[in-house]
Amino acid sequence: MSGPPHSLEPRPPGLETMRFAQRNNFLFLLLGLISASEQIVRVLPGLGSGGAAAEDLPANGARSRKPLRDPILR
Amino acid sequence: MTTMVAIPKLVIRDPPPTPTDRLASALLGLGPLGALLGALAGPGDDAKKAVRNLIQSLIDEGRRYAETPEGRRWVSILGDSPLVNRGWLIWSRANIDYHLRNAEPFEDGPITMLESALRELATAEIEEILTQISQVAAGIAATSQAEAAENR
Numbered sequence: 001m002s003g004p005p006h007s008l009e010p011r012p013p014g015l016e017t018m019r020f021a022q023r024n025n026f027l028f029l030l031l032g033l034i035s036a037s038e039q040i041v042r043v044l045p046g047l048g049s050g051g052a053a054a055e056d057l058p059a060n061g062a063r064s065r066k067p068l069r070d071p072i073l074r
Numbered sequence: 075m076t077t078m079v080a081i082p083k084l085v086i087r088d089p090p091p092t093p094t095d096r097l098a099s100a101l102l103g104l105g106p107l108g109a110l111l112g113a114l115a116g117p118g119d120d121a122k123k124a125v126r127n128l129i130q131s132l133i134d135e136g137r138r139y140a141e142t143p144e145g146r147r148w149v150s151i152l153g154d155s156p157l158v159n160r161g162w163l164i165w166s167r168a169n170i171d172y173h174l175r176n177a178e179p180f181e182d183g184p185i186t187m188l189e190s191a192l193r194e195l196a197t198a199e200i201e202e203i204l205t206q207i208s209q210v211a212a213g214i215a216a217t218s219q220a221e222a223a224e225n226r
Contacts, residue, residue, distance in 0.1 A: 025133055025165065025170070026161040026165040026170075027149070027152060027153070027158050027161075027162075028132075028134075028136030029129065029132050029136055030136065030152060031135075031137075031139045031140055031148055031149070032131070032133055032134070032135035032136030032137075032139065034139070035136065035139035036132065036184055036185040036188075039185045039189065040185065040192075043189055043192065043193070044192070047195075
């Protein structure tokens, strides 16, 4: 049986925290690109031929409707 | 008998704007499409600043997006991705955060200007925009030639 924690004070941010923040900035850049792309995809069909809405467009030329956000990078 | 010695007057001025500077400034006044072209056509320092501001804006947008349900799903997908690990290594070694320290993210997000430019491109009279760009370029060329002739 483990004992109680020796201190309830939060640890000061250390090197790992700094590295995590930097890593997150690259991750957040990717997330920002994804979000920006989604916004463009939402408006572009209406600006182009005025045809299909974004949710009706198949991803990567697929014949049937398919989610636009497949986890291809896993 | 005293001799008067003329003291030269030293005048320090910024160098005159180059034709590229003028073109970029003039394009900025032609709406969202012109603003985008102006950012691309600007001098080196302005272009570098624009890229840094854009990257910082995308990072900020990513932080906002990460709080949404869709963003959380992407975080769960990308969080342990080898791609993100490799990107982080390059990011850290190249000290990108240092280069972004003075970046000024766009107040209205990274995509607003591009979206506005696309909307303008879809609806504006394209001949009118082309005419405006040609007039701006011709005016700058004429001014530059006149200045060059004056300095000969």
